[in-house]
Amino acid sequence: MTMDRRSFLKLSGAGLGAVFLDSAAVIPALGAEKRLAMLYDNSKCIGCRACQMACKQWNKLGPVSTDPQHLYESPGDLTPDAWTLIGLAEYKVNDRRNWLFINKGCMHCGNPACVAVCPTSALKKQPNGLVTYDRGLCNGCGYCTQFCPFHVPRLQVSSQFAGVAKSSKCTFCQDRVANNLRPFCIQSCPAGALDWGDRGTMIEQAKSRVEALKAGDFPQANLYGENTLGGLGRLYVLLAPPTAYSLPQDPGFPFAATLWKKVVQPAGEVAFGAVLLGLLAAFFVVRRNVHMEEVE
Amino acid sequence: MSVRLRGTDSAIAIRWIPKYTTLERFLHWVHTFAFIPLALTGFVLFAPWMQPLAQSSAGIYLRALHRVTALLFGGVPIVYALLQPRRMMLNMKEFLTFSKYDLLWLKGAFPYYVLGRHTDMPPQPRFNTGERLTAVVLVIGTIVFGATGLPMWFLKGSMPVGLYQVLVILHDLMFIVTFAMFLIHFYLAVVHPMMWQSLVSMRYGVVSESYARVHHAIWYYGEKRARQMWEQHQAEGKH
Numbered sequence: 001m002t003m004d005r006r007s008f009l010k011l012s013g014a015g016l017g018a019v020f021l022d023s024a025a026v027i028p029a030l031g032a033e034k035r036l037a038m039l040y041d042n043s044k045c046i047g048c049r050a051c052q053m054a055c056k057q058w059n060k061l062g063p064v065s066t067d068p069q070h071l072y073e074s075p076g077d078l079t080p081d082a083w084t085l086i087g088l089a090e091y092k093v094n095d096r097r098n099w100l101f102i103n104k105g106c107m108h109c110g111n112p113a114c115v116a117v118c119p120t121s122a123l124k125k126q127p128n129g130l131v132t133y134d135r136g137l138c139n140g141c142g143y144c145t146q147f148c149p150f151h152v153p154r155l156q157v158s159s160q161f162a163g164v165a166k167s168s169k170c171t172f173c174q175d176r177v178a179n180n181l182r183p184f185c186i187q188s189c190p191a192g193a194l195d196w197g198d199r200g201t202m203i204e205q206a207k208s209r210v211e212a213l214k215a216g217d218f219p220q221a222n223l224y225g226e227n228t229l230g231g232l233g234r235l236y237v238l239l240a241p242p243t244a245y246s247l248p249q250d251p252g253f254p255f256a257a258t259l260w261k262k263v264v265q266p267a268g269e270v271a272f273g274a275v276l277l278g279l280l281a282a283f284f285v286v287r288r289n290v291h292m293e294e295v296e
Numbered sequence: 297m298s299v300r301l302r303g304t305d306s307a308i309a310i311r312w313i314p315k316y317t318t319l320e321r322f323l324h325w326v327h328t329f330a331f332i333p334l335a336l337t338g339f340v341l342f343a344p345w346m347q348p349l350a351q352s353s354a355g356i357y358l359r360a361l362h363r364v365t366a367l368l369f370g371g372v373p374i375v376y377a378l379l380q381p382r383r384m385m386l387n388m389k390e391f392l393t394f395s396k397y398d399l400l401w402l403k404g405a406f407p408y409y410v411l412g413r414h415t416d417m418p419p420q421p422r423f424n425t426g427e428r429l430t431a432v433v434l435v436i437g438t439i440v441f442g443a444t445g446l447p448m449w450f451l452k453g454s455m456p457v458g459l460y461q462v463l464v465i466l467h468d469l470m471f472i473v474t475f476a477m478f479l480i481h482f483y484l485a486v487v488h489p490m491m492w493q494s495l496v497s498m499r500y501g502v503v504s505e506s507y508a509r510v511h512h513a514i515w516y517y518g519e520k521r522a523r524q525m526w527e528q529h530q531a532e533g534k535h
Binding site for chain 2: 119120121122136137138139140141142143145146147151155160161162163164254256257259260264265267268269271272275276279282283285286287288289290
């Protein structure tokens with residue numbers, strides 16, 4: 001890992017601060033800042049997986065066994081110890097079979113379902129667009145893993161019987177971003193396929209890149225994530241339709257999450273409150289009306 | 297049993313009629329003391345204002361407790377079915393038997409139980425309409441909790457996420473119904489002044505003859521006689 005002197009001093013300061021503050025302060029409150037985003041350009045990606053390695057290094061993630069069924073992807077899918085993954089798809093472009101790489105990880109949705117269903121606030125949507133994760137608050141319920149439209153968060157299960165687990169996902173290196181550094185994967189990309197900055201600027205950049213690719217050899221080039229789910233924080237410049245990369249064409253906020261969190265649970269609380277109040281009122285009415293000498 | 301009245305030589309004789317077996321009472325209390333922590337630990341994930349208890353180690357321990365008490369809760373009917381299968385079938389049959397008197401009972405329940413009016417209620421078997429409805433909800437609840445909770449516990453990650461989402465919602469809907477029912481059951485059995493013998497019966501297994509006569513006439517007199525008495529009583533009332 002290389003680091004300039006300014007970055008080193010900033011990180012040292014943050015580290016010293018963290019020693020004196022509680023765990024909640026490790027993720028500094030991010031103020032009303034402009035929304036940040038990552039831009040992944042498939043046309044520039046060489047599939048070297050430096051981003052995967054950088055992610056592991058910065059976040060201190062353990063090794064993962066490879067799956068021989070997957071020729072290039074290693075591991076075969078995201079895991080609790082693989083938050084970023086270079087995926088591979090084969091697709092015919094201009095009658096030529098092409099390798100399509102894709103940088104997989106948390107999409108940092110503008111309207112994240114994982115945050116809506118998280119009962120602990122371990123997952124939070126920050127004003128700067130990051131969906132941050134506080135491992136200390138997580139109780140391992142795993143709802144985030146079941147409601148994410150992109151199936152990103154993974155559960156690290158210590159005991160299936162007792163339900164002891166911790167969720168995990170890419171945080172865009174929330175500790176680095178909080179200290180005005182870029183996510184480490186972006187810093188590591190040798191091909192310039194990953195970029196980072198103000199989301200509006202990233203979208204403009206992506207759109208002009210898409211136009212250039214369309215004018216060239218890739219008529220199906222497109223920008224993925226501009227308006228999806230409140231706008232994604234991980235934007236993709238793709239060479240082929242999203243489905244070629246196994247991305248959902250038009251993912252929506254899960255209806256079940258809305259029904260559960262906005263209808264069923266509030267209705268339940270109202271019902272319990274109404275029953276308790278009703279019984280309390282009934283108790284006082286009954287006490288006044290009942291003549292115990294007539295009760296069998 | 298005779299009870300000597302304090303400060304007098306008078307004695308009154310109370311005839312007690314068995315209503316529950318020892319095993320039924322024991323399992324009822326196991327069920328109760330499994331349900332309360334089960335509901336409360338579930339409620340922690342249900343209500344946003346309980347969030348501090350859902351977080352960190354507290355949340356992990358409460359989720360583990362939810363699982364242990366769930367096994368206890370689900371184990372009670374299995375133990376009952378194994379040890380007293382005929383008795384269980386008899387009760388189940390009774391729970392599922394409804395008659396025209398049940399509609400009349402429901403009609404009269406509000407003024408009787410809520411307003412405390414000492415009006416006549418239609419004759420009832422060993423379990424009144426409310427008790428039978430509670431039992432039916434509990435049986436359905438046990439099945440739904442098992443059918444939704446066990447896959448959520450053991451098959452998370454290996455079942456389709458759409459199915460998991462449906463199970464979560466069904467689990468919560470059943471919780472709303474059963475917990476509301478539990479609150480009403482608790483009030484009627486423990487707090488309501490007219491129903492004090494229901495708690496006695498679950499403690500000692502018996503109800504007094506006079507209580508059985510008033511509250512469970514079909515059980516006490518038999519269906520034919522209870523019906524005749526009710527019809528006669530109704531006819532006299534109209535005159």
